[in-house]
Amino acid sequence: MRHPGGALLRQAPRLTLLVIAGPVLAGLTGTVAPAFGLGTGGGLDAFRALADWPGLGAAVRLSLATGLISTVLALALTLLILALLPGTRAFSALMRLLSPLLAVPHAAVALGLAFLLAPSGWIVRALSPWATGWAEPPDLLTLNDPAGLALIAGLVAKEVPFLLLMALAALPQTDAPRRMLLAESLGHGRAAGWAFAVLPALYAQIRLPVYAVLAYSMTAVEMAMILGPTRPPTLSAQIALWMADPALAERARAAAAAALQLGLVVAALALWRLAEAVLRRGLLRAAALGLRLVWLDAALRLLALGMAALTVGAVGAGLAGLAIWSVAGMWAFPAALPETLSLRTWVAAAPDLVADTAMTLGLALAAALAALALTLTCLETETRHGLRPGAGAMALLYLPLIVPQVAFLPGLQAAALAVGLDGTPLAVATAHLVFVLPYVFLSLSGPWRAWDGRIATAAAALGAGEARIFWQLRLPMLLAPALTALAVGMAVSVGQYLPTLLIGGGRVVTLTTEAVALSSGGNRRIVGTYALLQMLLPAACFAVALAAPALAFRNRRGMAPA
Amino acid sequence: MFARLFATALACLAALPATASDWDTVLAEARGQTVYWHAWGGDPKINAFIDWVGDQALDRHGVRLEQVKLADTTDAVARVLAEKQAGRTTGGAVDLIWINGENFAAMKAQGVLSAPFAERLPNWRLVDVVGKPAVITDFTEPTEGLESPWAMARLVFEHDSARLPDSPRTLAGLLDWIKANPGRFTYPQPPDYLGTTFLKQVLHGLTPDPSVLQEPVDPASYEAVTAPLWAWLDEAAPNLWREGRAFPRNEPAMAQLLADGEVAISFAFNPGRASAAIAAGELPATVRTFVLDGGTIGNASFVAIPFNAAHEAGAKVIANLLLDPTVQARAQDPAVLGFQTVLDLGALSPEDRARFDALDLGPATLPPADLGPTLLEPHASWMERIAEDWVRRYGSAE
Numbered sequence: 007m008r009h010p011g012g013a014l015l016r017q018a019p020r021l022t023l024l025v026i027a028g029p030v031l032a033g034l035t036g037t038v039a040p041a042f043g044l045g046t047g048g049g050l051d052a053f054r055a056l057a058d059w060p061g062l063g064a065a066v067r068l069s070l071a072t073g074l075i076s077t078v079l080a081l082a083l084t085l086l087i088l089a090l091l092p093g094t095r096a097f098s099a100l101m102r103l104l105s106p107l108l109a110v111p112h113a114a115v116a117l118g119l120a121f122l123l124a125p126s127g128w129i130v131r132a133l134s135p136w137a138t139g140w141a142e143p144p145d146l147l148t149l150n151d152p153a154g155l156a157l158i159a160g161l162v163a164k165e166v167p168f169l170l171l172m173a174l175a176a177l178p179q180t181d182a183p184r185r186m187l188l189a190e191s192l193g194h195g196r197a198a199g200w201a202f203a204v205l206p207a208l209y210a211q212i213r214l215p216v217y218a219v220l221a222y223s224m225t226a227v228e229m230a231m232i233l234g235p236t237r238p239p240t241l242s243a244q245i246a247l248w249m250a251d252p253a254l255a256e257r258a259r260a261a262a263a264a265a266l267q268l269g270l271v272v273a274a275l276a277l278w279r280l281a282e283a284v285l286r287r288g289l290l291r292a293a294a295l296g297l298r299l300v301w302l303d304a305a306l307r308l309l310a311l312g313m314a315a316l317t318v319g320a321v322g323a324g325l326a327g328l329a330i331w332s333v334a335g336m337w338a339f340p341a342a343l344p345e346t347l348s349l350r351t352w353v354a355a356a357p358d359l360v361a362d363t364a365m366t367l368g369l370a371l372a373a374a375l376a377a378l379a380l381t382l383t384c385l386e387t388e389t390r391h392g393l394r395p396g397a398g399a400m401a402l403l404y405l406p407l408i409v410p411q412v413a414f415l416p417g418l419q420a421a422a423l424a425v426g427l428d429g430t431p432l433a434v435a436t437a438h439l440v441f442v443l444p445y446v447f448l449s450l451s452g453p454w455r456a457w458d459g460r461i462a463t464a465a466a467a468l469g470a471g472e473a474r475i476f477w478q479l480r481l482p483m484l485l486a487p488a489l490t491a492l493a494v495g496m497a498v499s500v501g502q503y504l505p506t507l508l509i510g511g512g513r514v515v516t517l518t519t520e521a522v523a524l525s526s527g528g529n530r531r532i533v534g535t536y537a538l539l540q541m542l543l544p545a546a547c548f549a550v551a552l553a554a555p556a557l558a559f560r561n562r563r564g565m566a567p568a
Numbered sequence: 569m570f571a572r573l574f575a576t577a578l579a580c581l582a583a584l585p586a587t588a589s590d591w592d593t594v595l596a597e598a599r600g601q602t603v604y605w606h607a608w609g610g611d612p613k614i615n616a617f618i619d620w621v622g623d624q625a626l627d628r629h630g631v632r633l634e635q636v637k638l639a640d641t642t643d644a645v646a647r648v649l650a651e652k653q654a655g656r657t658t659g660g661a662v663d664l665i666w667i668n669g670e671n672f673a674a675m676k677a678q679g680v681l682s683a684p685f686a687e688r689l690p691n692w693r694l695v696d697v698v699g700k701p702a703v704i705t706d707f708t709e710p711t712e713g714l715e716s717p718w719a720m721a722r723l724v725f726e727h728d729s730a731r732l733p734d735s736p737r738t739l740a741g742l743l744d745w746i747k748a749n750p751g752r753f754t755y756p757q758p759p760d761y762l763g764t765t766f767l768k769q770v771l772h773g774l775t776p777d778p779s780v781l782q783e784p785v786d787p788a789s790y791e792a793v794t795a796p797l798w799a800w801l802d803e804a805a806p807n808l809w810r811e812g813r814a815f816p817r818n819e820p821a822m823a824q825l826l827a828d829g830e831v832a833i834s835f836a837f838n839p840g841r842a843s844a845a846i847a848a849g850e851l852p853a854t855v856r857t858f859v860l861d862g863g864t865i866g867n868a869s870f871v872a873i874p875f876n877a878a879h880e881a882g883a884k885v886i887a888n889l890l891l892d893p894t895v896q897a898r899a900q901d902p903a904v905l906g907f908q909t910v911l912d913l914g915a916l917s918p919e920d921r922a923r924f925d926a927l928d929l930g931p932a933t934l935p936p937a938d939l940g941p942t943l944l945e946p947h948a949s950w951m952e953r954i955a956e957d958w959v960r961r962y963g964s965a966e
Contacts, residue, residue: 145751
């Protein structure tokens, strides 16, 4: 059956790719061109300058190691939790904590962890001087360690909630309970059964979010600045430092480094794919050997519980520390709590906080709703016309996630300036859309494609048109992942710093631009106030995303979350 | 000959302060404008002060002031450069920038600043050009009226007198103290601004004839001039905080280390910072400041107007307001900012002078007489070379 809007709908995927790839490619050209000296006569001087930097080898090693290790750990912990903990009280507690954990910005998590782990931090304060005998903070390298362990810890703590959410959104489409039942009836332990029966189906759906996590972990700037090593810093942190250098020659070196960073991300992704293939063979062989591994369950369950508790506990305690700082007067070492409390910080910040919150929420809603609409039209077109995106289209979709932001945003800013599209909330929301759209598409496409098409066939056989199938069957049944995608989109928008600053020309002020500007001052009190609000805002969105479907389908047993 | 004379006469005229009617035109044009002041936003105290200046501007002149809070001043410089490249010659996003040093030199060299304005501001006659030469020479770069000063900065050291009653007064004394108290001293990692300033202070103190630092770096003598600096740093390195394996990022990070008691001696580019932080409950009340014998590095903070500022008249009004004695006195109040004034107190009316005399310096601020001589910033090329060399020597661990 032809639709009047069918032709328009068919163009939706192209439009979407244009929204994503256009700005990235334009920006990339504008930013990376200086690396090759384009516009100034050409040449590889910028790369020579980069090679002259003595810290290059170490910075590259650090970026690769922290990115890969933190992604492996985050993924492993996510899978352990999903395999072993469902049905336990710990699991439901974790689910309740998921949204606030996911929502809190990277910089706030990092500052919270830093306050926890520093030799003058909360842990040492709690034990001093009565247990440690320290009247002064010990001179220990717990943060900024040369191996990047503190940075890895921070990245893991921040990425596990994201992967968990992505996996939870995909899980209902994997038919996990029946697969587990089958595995258990064959005598498999919980861990082994889950790995053999559920993991392959699940991983296929969360593969793309995992890649996004890997790319992000390698290019994170704020976390690397706060928790990472300094001699040298990670490559991404060094790029940000060069970008901020008044000497314009450093821009070219930063551009060259950004090009290198891009290559590193691509190499790491290739390595990851290779590891996927190897592990897949290993998994198949283990399954074929008939390993039941029942004895593993108890130990792994303990490990999952311990790691999850440690992660949540550390982030929670760090944020609680920041929250206390926001009402603290003088709070010297080794006092475990402030000597005086005061609302001064909050009172002083209140007027700005209200305006910034409104702007942040408005931008997030606009960008996430636009992204959701585009994603839904794309996916619906795909379903109706069988237009699966090719590998090239998927690569384009991933551009904003794997291209380091510093590598293309300055170029994008120049492009926006050239056409006079900058400095307005609308322009900023459009820039946010570039980053929000891939995440929304990623989180929704898996569950969407896994939806049982036989339902549509049955409905069509009963005379339902395509529009009716969409509005009355597909969309309602996929409401949970759709709302989750919307919430993810809003959280992504709330967290955007560079796009807001560069495209907004400093005139579009959000909680995040304020928080990052303030965290450059390291003032824990004021960072505490902004971090709390930055966390509450997306947390509210996620709470709605999780609660709304449960409420709407409270009398539909098959729609209950896994 | 005649043409040349005429040109000279014109130049003299241009250098004269604006007549009252000129300024009235600026005021009239500025009324109703909103000025976007791009200023580092990392300190709530400074942000609150700028808010207060905004209230004054609205009350007195009908000009609205919006602070665009930056994580880094370079963001604003980059913005203006991007606008220039995109061909936006009017209606730019940046009306006013808090700036000095390298950022100013970069903007001046790129020609992205407005016409000279500072010396035509009505309040310019109050500025202490003779006593504080840094107000017209920014890191040896003549300001030529392209930027207007609004605060004086001086490097002062800070220590908690409860933990360390006697502070060292010389570089040799500081080095001995560092070696006797390992792990209790550090500096922000160059090329950070404050970290590099510390290196310049050490270089200045160890150079027999510091006048060479006022000239651009001479590659022939560079090694010899800087050798004592590297020797000093090499000796200090293993005894620094974290054995020198990590360094704090910037000035606020240093401040946090002092507040947490991780270091016993810190330093800041603001003689009043410690008192202001004590007043805000951010530092123990026992913190005091000191300077080294022979003086410490000092410079001025400025505001500049980009070539394409959308609200140039409003920006001039703000620059002039920042030089107003009431505003300067408020900035110098340790309970507010503790920034030192750029004005010549002798040029003020008795009433205005009284505002400064009435200021309570706070527990930690040295009276002007005890601050010692101000050492001029070396030529900017020194900062670049030293920072570069530091990165080569210490920037990566192995």
